[in-house]
Amino acid sequence: MSIKANTANPPRNCPPAAKIYFSDYFDVPPEALADYGAFNVSPVVDLPLFVDPFLLFTSNKPKYKALHEEIIRYLKFLRDKSSQSAMSPGELKAWYCFHEVKQNCLGFCETGNKGIGLGVGFAKTLSSSLHSLFNDFGEEKVTKGSHLEKLMLISGGVGRDKISDFTTNLIKGFLVKYTETFAAKHVPSRLLRRVAVSHVEFDYEIGAWKSGHFDLPWFDDDFVLLTPEEILTKDDTWINKEDLRRDFPQIRACVENDALRAQIDNYFRSVLQSDKDKEPTRKQENEAIEATLRRFPQLVDYYIRFKEDNGDAAIERSRRKVAEVDLRFIQNIGALAHQLSLNTGFYLTPETTLDEAKERVSYLKHVIENQDGYRMFYGSDGTPIEREKDLQIAFKLVCVGSPSSVDAEVNNGRGPVDFKFSRGAHDKTLIEFKLAGNAKLEQNLEHQVAVYEKANRTAQSLKVILFFTASEQFKVQRIMKKLQLTEEAGVVLIDARRDNKPSASNAT
Secondary structure: OEOOOOOOOOOOOOOOOOOOOHHHHOOOOHHHHHHHOEOOOOOOOOEOOEEOHHHHHHOOOHHHHHHHHHHHHHHHHHHHHHHHOOOOHHHHHHHHOEOOOHHHOEOOOOOOOOOOOEOHHHHHHHHHHHHHHOOOOOOOOOOOOOOOOHHHHHOOOOOHHHHHHHHHHHOHHHHHHHHHHHHHHHOOHHHEEEEEEEEEEEEOOOOEEEEEEEEEEEEOOEEOOOOEHHHEEOOOOOOOHHHHHHOHHHHHHHOOOHHHHHHHHHHHHHHHOOOOOOOOOHHHHHHHHHHHHHHOOHHHHHHHHHHHHOHHHHHHHHHHHHHHHHHHHHHHHHHHHHHHHHOOOOOOOOOOHHHHHHHHHHHHHHHHHHOOHHHHHEOOOOOEOOOHHHHHHHHHHHHOOOOOEEEEEEEOOOOEEEEEEEOOOOOEEEEEEEEOOOOOHHHHHHHHHHHHHHHHOOOOEEEEEEEOOHHHHHHHHHHHHHHOOOHHHOEEEEEOOOOOOOOOOOOO
């Protein structure tokens, strides 16, 4: 994705206003959004939250339950259509394929490439699974309801990003009306535009999606959507494959039929105990679990019922996750934006993309190390949250207002590179962000960026490494010495330790 600039050409020696969030751009008090229940999204940087369909299912609010029921109704429509005859390519595209709803300014992508949406691969997987996985919609014998996430538990290649994209597309009409209602009351009319929005309602009589016209907040040649906080989460859906593996012993115990439970236990042990002389590895345990699930697919229903029975925990986890994003990306990055606005020389145009990239990385380093910016990488309990994505989000903010074309997660056939600064075909600089705790750090430093440089036809790159402890710092320095890498070679270390930082009031 390209970084959206606050202004195309900021005046020299004049810092831009620290605009990041919906409330900033649309002259809305943050308290108004909070009272409405909407998350204060950023039109310039996607934040790592997404809609979890289980939060719709388990909500005590009729409007959210109705949304979940509508999702299931649509899946039933697809199932019934596929049972009548083979799907044509046109029907697959019309009913299963959706663009990413980028206007909600939220999300993540497991592949590293944004904007892919739900293509033919997802369409074929869902279509082929409708009769095996969803044939009992509305007539479940174990679970309390039907769940789209079941597809993720059984089918390969369908992850949380696909489930979230599908869910968001199916509730798009609700999000559009939700935003329009808020905007009519709180957003100045000069910041609204009447726009045509596709896929807002499905007409079951004619089997087609309908469009509509709405008055919505307008920014950077597109509309912006709001999402209720209480249907958002972070990291993973409540029903997910990792929890299924982790909770597998409890799920087996939930099987009420004694004979079936004994068969499951015996089969699981027979697969796992192929080598009696050694303790099974985690990989072997997971493989045994996968084999058992294939042999006894009804276990998936018992897992889903287990998660349904703990729905209150899903709501509480969602609240914590949203609060964490609010603390780290709304409050802490807001402080970073304020620091940027005070730096009158930051938005002067450097001569080359390499100069600019070095300057922006240097400033991010300064804020993290000397202006309490390191706090954005720690949870409320002081535990470091070590994710490269979070460092990339902070850097996207630093790139707002760049005179260069700044593209994130660019894939040139050799895998995605984190950032590419470019000014025409002959001035390009790549930036890769890594955590010192990455087990493949040495391998990446030695080979990865060189591959990216070749694919992008440039010899200019920076490698930025964030460390959280003294031992991680020593590890990076040892690797650099071994590979003969220096700052002159484009390696930048950023210290995110908590035990050696001055307070913000004493920083200079």
